[in-house]
Amino acid sequence: MVFKGRPPIERRVREQFWECLRAGQDTVSAACEVQVSLTQMRRWLVQVGGVRPRRPVPPSGRYLSLSEREQIDEFRRDGWTIRAIAHALGRSP
Structure with missing residues (x-):
């Protein structure tokens, strides 16, 4: 299987990012903690319209x-x- 571009970021990384925001961290420090670029962090924020999504249902x-x-x-x-x-x-x- 051939992928173009970078491999996708795992779902758990995105969930960790949102958990950091829920814990009160600002967006830049949350992105740094989960080791995601600021560009990717901005993409996530734009995708959800700046509103934090609901927590995933266990x-x-x-x-x-x-x-x-x-x-x-x-x-x-x-x-x-x-x-x-x-x-x-x-x-x-």
Whole structure:
């Protein structure tokens, strides 16, 4: 896969930037703390219209995570029953 330009900045870096602003830091020091250029920081501010976005909603736990799916696969290969797997993961069958 070929990318043009710089690789995209990870989502967690952007979230850390907004958390720094929520904690009371000014925009320049927040950008420096998460090691983002001032140009990129300005782009983020323009994209949201200068208003801080809402905090991301944490996962509800309703859906299985990738690690849980991998564990289920291993348990099924070992011959575990669905109820035994559910008990081991702390989930309902």
